[in-house]
Amino acid sequence: MTTSYDILVAGGGLSGAIIAGRLHERFPDKTIAIVEKEPLLGGRLRTTDQNAGLWSYGLNAINENLYEFLDQTLKNHPDNLEISSYLIRKRVTLGALSAGKLSSGTIADSFSEQGARSIAGAAAAKDWTNIDEMMSKIEEGKRNDQPMAQAWKGTRKSPAAIATEHLTRLYGVPDIWSCNVMDLQAKIKDYSSSQWVCDWPKLCEAIIKRAVELGKITVLTETEIAEAEEKDGHWQLATTGGPLQSKVLVVSQSPWDALRWLSKEHWPNPLVNLPVKTKPVSAVILSETLDKEIEIPDVVVIPAENVQVYAEGSILSFQATVNYESTLVAPDVVKAIRRLKRARTKLLAAFDISKEFGNQHIALQPVAWSQPVTASERRVASKLSGYKWQAAKLIFCGDAYGDSMFGDVNLINSVIEGCQKVSV
Ligand SMILES: Cc1cc2nc3c(=O)[nH]c(=O)nc-3n(C[C@H](O)[C@H](O)[C@H](O)COP(=O)(O)OP(=O)(O)OC[C@H]3O[C@@H](n4cnc5c(N)ncnc54)[C@H](O)[C@@H]3O)c2cc1C
Structure with missing residues (x-):
């Protein structure tokens, strides 16, 4: 049986949570569902894998601009929330491990x-x-x-x-x-x-908490969208949790993901060029919980392996970036994993830790593009400058939807403009 909502938000990352919260404020009587394939909200900023219990996912820090926008979003919330309640840390120090020596400075x-x-x-x-x-x-x-x-x-x-x-x-x-x-x-x-790290799943939940309690926002986790079509003025979504229907569809996930289930004909032209003509990057991530905390800078680069390490207490996350297309080629991923393992050995050797821990976790995370900084990427993004792609029944929001090379700017603008454009 098809379950109907007024608005479906496809993706429970930061942009999905913020726009769902704002749409509830604009349309307090309407029903909204956030559809999220993972067990937790938070998207690419999410810090933990619930099953592995490790710090295994991606980027997880935001810049000053997005932090201030979130701070304002929480302050305007009816419950008068404080971003400081979700803040884990501000990353300040940067180190480098070269020839067995760890140096430290500031970011x-x-x-x-x-x-x-x-x-x-x-x-x-x-x-x-x-x-x-x-x-x-x-x-x-x-x-x-x-x-x-x-x-x-x-x-x-x-x-x-x-x-x-x-x-x-x-x-x-x-x-x-x-x-x-x-x-x-x-x-x-x-x-x-600045680089701010918060408890992203908790922060996303807080933004929508009141509406969830009122029964106006439903969060459907572990529900993956497989297909979408528009029929008789309604969006019909086929998902792993069964069919869903709505009058308005908000796409709050990267275009590379959304293109898998929302066919090209629904995309405004310059917008579909993003996933078609640009190449995103992916991260291969090795996470490990040590049995003791080690004192290391917030971010460490290991130049010889081209690996970055992020430390959160006793949890270390080693990250290597690879081109998106090479994630489809197993040997390239294996090479990246080898780099990560060598980097791990080098870092732990600097602390005289040689023990093999049984709780390592490897994740391949398509992090999308790292924003348009090459000339050809800039050309694709520039077509979005001044172009109005938001429509009353189909909204696109997130860090890739815009002409700025800063994801936070695109995210903020697309959420604000998208929310204003919805008509339900
Ligand atoms: C390389 C890189 C570096 C970055 N660095 C920074 C930075 O330093 N500072 C900063 O502020 N931002 C940075 N960002 C951007 C930041 O990660 C995003 O802006 C932020 O996470 C918000 O993303 P989002 O909510 O739009 O999408 P996401 O976080 O990706 O959320 C989309 C959600 O949709 C879900 N989903 C996907 N497919 C489906 C499906 N079929 N069905 C159901 N659910 C689905 C996903 O599981 C996910 O939870 C960076 C991005 C990249 C690519």
Whole structure:
């Protein structure tokens, strides 16, 4: 039997929870269901795998801008909620593990001679002047719109260039050389400003809690959408929990995921170009709970393996990024897992821990794109500038839906505009 709601929100990540909460405030009498394939809300920011009990999922930190938006969202909530109740930590320190030695500095000062020294040694610090010189030309506006490949006059094999590549990957730029220098600066500034980690599933639940208690929002977890079609002014969804129907459909998941069940004909043209013409990235993640806490910086890079490590108490999360398409090729994933395992051995050796723990957990997480920073990605995203794709019965929201290279900007704008556009 088909269950009917006024609005179906497809995806229980941050954007799904926020828009469901806002839609409830706009339409207090209407029924809303959030459809989420996983057992917990939180999406890509989710920190734990319920079954493994480990910190096995992705990105999990947000920047200052999104943090403030969430803070405001919670303050405006009828229960007058406080974001500080969900805050786990602010990431501040950044370390690098090179030649068995762990150095430590701050995220804010990472793009500097000192940061380069800890990542690639004294030689990198010595020729960091080349980077400084290039950056000062950028500041004077001389090379702003050039890709790095043109702006950088030195050799790409120089220690400072290598250190820069490692750092910028961390800032969300997978290929520094095709990135426009102005965008690179903006990314450095954005990442260095702040990294907030909250209890995302709890925070998402809090946003919708009151409406859930009133019976106005239903959360359908472990329910995967397989297909959607529009018939007689209603959306019909085939899901693993049975058929669902609604007047309005909100797509609050990445376009690469949504394209699997919402056919192209329903997508506004420039929007469908995102999943068709751009290539997202995936993360291979190795999580492990140690039997004791170790004191390490909030973020550690291991340049030799091209791996990043995030620490949360006694739980470590080793992450390697791979191109989305290579996640379909088993040997590429196996290579990434080997890098993660070597990185793990190196890090634990620095702490004299050699024990093999039985509770390691490996996850392959399609994290979507790392935002449009290459020229071709910018071209696709620029088609969205000023383009109105939200429709009264079909809304798209999340970090990829917009022309900004900052996911938080797209998320905030698409949620606000989407909520205003709904007519039910
Ligand atoms: C490389 C990278 C780096 C990033 N770095 C940052 C950062 O530093 N700071 C920042 O603020 N943001 C960052 N982001 C963005 C951030 O992860 C997202 O903006 C945030 O998690 C909100 O995502 P969302 O709610 O739109 O989607 P998601 O969190 O992906 O939620 C979508 C939900 O839909 C569910 N779902 C998918 N398919 C189905 C289906 N068929 N049926 C039912 N449910 C389904 C998923 O399980 C998921 O829970 C980054 C993103 C990327 C890709």
